[in-house]
Structure formats: structure tokens, C-alpha cells
Amino acid sequence: MTGDYIDSYYARTRADDARRIALDGAIEAETCVVGGGLAGLATALALAEQDRSVVLIEARRVGWGASGRNGGFVSPGYSLGLDKIERKLGAGAVKTLYRLSLEAHALVRSRADEAGIRREAGLLRCHLAEHGEGLGPYVGHMNETYGLKLEHWPRARMAEALATDRYADGAYNPDAFRVHPLDMSRGFARLAEARGVRIFEGTPATGLGREAGSRVVATPSGRVRCRHVVLACGGYVGWLDLRVSAATIPVATYVAVTEPLGQRLKETIRVSTGVSDVRLASDYYRPLLDGRILWGGRISVFHPDPERLKAIIRTDMLKVYPQLADVRMDVAWGGWMGYARHKMPCVGRLDDGFWYATCFGGHGLVATTVGGEMVASAIAAGDDRWRMLEPFGLAFAGGPVGKIPAQMVYWYLSAGDRLRRKRYEARAAA
Numbered sequence: 003m004t005g006d007y008i009d010s011y012y013a014r015t016r017a018d019d020a021r022r023i024a025l026d027g028a029i030e031a032e033t034c035v036v037g038g039g040l041a042g043l044a045t046a047l048a049l050a051e052q053d054r055s056v057v058l059i060e061a062r063r064v065g066w067g068a069s070g071r072n073g074g075f076v077s078p079g080y081s082l083g084l085d086k087i088e089r090k091l092g093a094g095a096v097k098t099l100y101r102l103s104l105e106a107h108a109l110v111r112s113r114a115d116e117a118g119i120r121r122e123a124g125l126l127r128c129h130l131a132e133h134g135e136g137l138g139p140y141v142g143h144m145n146e147t148y149g150l151k152l153e154h155w156p157r158a159r160m161a162e163a164l165a166t167d168r169y170a171d172g173a174y175n176p177d178a179f180r181v182h183p184l185d186m187s188r189g190f191a192r193l194a195e196a197r198g199v200r201i202f203e204g205t206p207a208t209g210l211g212r213e214a215g216s217r218v219v220a221t222p223s224g225r226v227r228c229r230h231v232v233l234a235c236g237g238y239v240g241w242l243d244l245r246v247s248a249a250t251i252p253v254a255t256y257v258a259v260t261e262p263l264g265q266r267l268k269e270t271i272r273v274s275t276g277v278s279d280v281r282l283a284s285d286y287y288r289p290l291l292d293g294r295i296l297w298g299g300r301i302s303v304f305h306p307d308p309e310r311l312k313a314i315i316r317t318d319m320l321k322v323y324p325q326l327a328d329v330r331m332d333v334a335w336g337g338w339m340g341y342a343r344h345k346m347p348c349v350g351r352l353d354d355g356f357w358y359a360t361c362f363g364g365h366g367l368v369a370t371t372v373g374g375e376m377v378a379s380a381i382a383a384g385d386d387r388w389r390m391l392e393p394f395g396l397a398f399a400g401g402p403v404g405k406i407p408a409q410m411v412y413w414y415l416s417a418g419d420r421l422r423r424k425r426y427e428a429r430a431a432a
């Protein structure tokens with residue numbers, strides 16, 4: 003029973019299938035949010051919590067895009083590393099931005115709890131063996147600067163936790179957590195409705211215009227008249243607005259889920275944690291409660307069919323756990339992430355009353371709430387925190403055409419990773 007979500011483990015196991023009607027006719031609201039992923043939902047929720055009137059329109063189903071298909075790793079931070087943010091904005095701004103993401107992380111956790119979404123604690127970020135142990139200083143810095151409770155896991159602890167020699171050391175965050183992201187998106191939609199947001203599914207925005215001092219969002223069989231429009235369409239924006247679309251590079255990434263592994267799961271991943279490595283397109287995986295492993299990784303401009311995806315992801319898994327050679331992948335899927343050229347979220351205002359919250363890249367489960375809070379408090383209270391992200395801005399990236407250079411950068415970095423691995427293996431063999 004996958005309805006009109008794409009076939010994924012999450013669509014197969016979602017907790018409920020409540021549907022919302024499509025918009026039919028003309029309505030009004032103070033704000034119209036376009037896009038029912040986590041960015042749109044976070045914006046709508048934050049506005050409703052400040053007693054503002056909101057309509058949210060979603061082209062397909064709530065959580066149909068990246069928000070309902072991802073790895074389910076919920077942790078603070080952004081797609082761009084803090085060192086690079088600091089280089090651009092300075093030490094004070096990077097601290098403020100990271101603290102905003104810590105607040106958003108706490109908000110996602112409390113909303114998930116309110117919506118009855120199960121959370122599993124713990125994420126482990128690893129250095130690959132060929133990079134050597136190097137995460138100790140990072141753990142010390144994050145704990146000291148931001149009061150985190152990260153643990154440094156040296157090689158011996160890593161070997162106890164995971165049945166692989168692929169890693170050197172790890173940074174374990176006991177406060178980060180894993181969720182069923184489609185259930186969480188759908189749960190956030192329920193919370194938004196309980197606070198008064200009107201949500202329409204099967205309702206794509208087909209045009210954005212102005213009429214007698216108001217903004218008008220056109221849909222196939224209706225229209226929303228409003229003061230503010232917030233575009234939150236992620237990597238699925240198409241050409242809805244030239245400036246936002248041209249800044250958005252849609253980048254594909256993949257996930258697969260194994261058959262149930264029974265006892266072998268605990269022999270492979272011996273602690274309850276999600277795992278990722280520090281590469282740009284890292285392998286990331288986690289045990290699922292029904293005894294499977296969910297494995298994700300790669301970035302690409304291509305979207306292979308599910309059978310091919312199963313094979314690709316299985317190959318990646320076997321590089322880390324060759325002992326799983328006989329394990330079958332039951333389901334595989336991909337999704338588009340919106341990336342800006344600079345890899346930071348694009349959050350801001352284009353013209354009076356025309357907002358965007360997009361390009362959360364591969365680290366959006368918390369950052370979307372940072373963006374949603376920024377836009378909502380700007381609309382409701384004139385708060386200008388969103389201007390912190392202005393130096394990044396809507397950098398022209400050619401829209402969908404920007405996929406080509408993105409793919410080349412990925413191939414280049416992957417080739418470097420393979421070379422480093424080969425040299426390491428040769429040294430180890432010698």
C-alpha cells in the first residue's frame with residue numbers, strides 16, 4: 003500500500019495514510035507556503051504557533067520529496083562544514099548559526115515527541131581507516147564551544163561497536179537521533195493542522211502573481227490570495243520561479259534496505275547507532291527495529307531504476323561488511339536534494355512578501371527548521387535573523403543544468419577517495 007508516494011521502505015511502513023483534498027476554488031490567508039516537505043511544514047508550524055493564518059499547498063503528498071525519503075539522521079549543523087562557514091562569516095556568526103541549529107534540533111525533537119514519532123538515540127560519525135584517527139580534537143572543540151556531549155571513540159572502541167576494519171575513529175553524539183522521516187513529516191503536518199494550518203495535497207502551484215496589492219498563487223483548480231508567499235520546494239522546484247530555480251541544483255542520492263537479518267544484525271552493528279563517515283557523499287547506515295539495515299549514500303545526477311540501485315548500494319555495503327555477501331536488498335529508492343553552489347541553505351526575501359526557504363542539501367532534517375523559524379519570525383515579528391544567511395544568497399547555479407558540474411566534482415572527489423584507499427591497502431599489505 004504505497005498510495006502515490008514512491009515505493010520505499012518508509013512508504014511501505016508508514017503509520018497512517020490520511021489524505022488531504024486538493025484545493026478547489028479561491029481562498030485567502032496571510033501566508034501561502036508552497037511545498038509540503040519539512041521546510042514548508044516547519045515554516046507553517048512556526049507561523050501558526052504565532053497565531054498567523056497559513057495555507058500550505060503540496061503538489062503531491064506531504065513528505066513526498068526528500069523529507070519522506072531520507073536517511074532519517076537528525077543532527078544539528080548544515081551541509082557546509084563549520085570551518086567553511088566561519089571563513090565566510092566569521093567566528094561570531096558561525097557560533098550563532100550553530101546555536102540556532104541546536105535550538106532547531108531541540109524543537110524537532112519536541113515536535114516529534116508531540117506527534118508520537120519514535121526516536122532512536124545516537125549517531126556516530128567516523129573517519130575512514132585511510133584518514134587515520136583524527137576526530138579527538140573535533141570532539142573536544144564541539145564539547146567546549148557548544149556544550150555538546152560528544153564521545154570520542156578510538157579505534158579499539160570502534161572495533162567493539164562495528165564488525166568492520168573500515169574505520170579509524172569516531173565521534174558519537176548521544177543526543178542526535180534517527181526517525182522514520184515520512185512518519186515525521188506526516189506527523190508535523192498533523193501538528194500544523196491542529197494549530198490551524200490548512201493543507202492541500204495534489205495541489206501544485208502553477209503560477210505566482212500579484213493582484214491589487216496582494217500576491218496570488220495559482221493552482222490547477224484554485225488560487226490563494228495572500229500577503230506572503232514562501233517557496234519551499236527543495237530539489238523539486240522545477241522552473242516555478244526563475245531566481246530560486248536557477249540557484250537550485252537538484253542532486254540525487256540513494257537509499258536501500260536489506261531483508262531482515264535476524265541475529266546477524268547485532269553481530270554486524272553491535273550498538274544501537276546510526277553510522278556515517280566524513281566524506282562529502284558518505285556511506286551512512288542504521289539498524290532498523292525490524293532487523294534490517296538501511297543503507298544510503300552516493301550523489302549523482304542520474305536516477306537509476308530500483309533494481310540497479312539495489313545492486314549499487316549493495317556493492318557499497320559489501321565494501322564495509324563483506325560478511326553480508328549473501329544478503330538481499332528488499333527495496334531501493336532515490337530522491338532529489340536541493341543544493342546551492344555554496345552548500346548553505348538559501349533562506350530570505352526576494353521582494354516584499356515573497357520568501358524562500360530551500361537548498362538544505364543533504365543535512366536538512368534540522369536545518370529546515372532553522373529556515374522555517376527564520377522566515378516565520380520575519381513575517382510575524384519583523385525579525386531579521388534570516389539576514390545572517392544573506393552573504394550566501396541565491397547564487398546562480400544554472401538550475402537543473404548545474405547538475406553537470408556537480409556530478410564532475412563528485413567523480414573527482416570519489417576518484418581521490420578510491421586512490422587514497424588503494425594506497426592505504428597497499429601500505430597495509432606491505
Ligand SMILES: Cc1cc2nc3c(=O)[nH]c(=O)nc-3n(C[C@H](O)[C@H](O)[C@H](O)COP(=O)(O)OP(=O)(O)OC[C@H]3O[C@@H](n4cnc5c(N)ncnc54)[C@H](O)[C@@H]3O)c2cc1C
Pocket residue numbers: 036037038039040041042059060061062063064065066067068069070071072073074075076077205206207208234235236237238239240242255256257298336337338339340359360361362363364365366367368370
Ligand atoms: C535519499 C536522501 C537521504 C537524505 N538523508 C538525510 C539525513 O539522513 N539527514 C538529513 O538531515 N538530511 C538528509 N537528507 C536531506 C533532507 O532530506 C532534505 O534536506 C530536506 O528533506 C529538504 O526538505 P525540503 O522541504 O526543502 O524539500 P522536499 O522534502 O523535497 O520538499 C519539497 C516539496 O515541494 C513540493 N513541490 C515542488 N514543487 C511544487 C509546486 N510547484 N507546488 C507545490 N508543491 C511543490 C514537492 O512535491 C515536495 O514535496 C537526505 C535527502 C535524500 C534525498
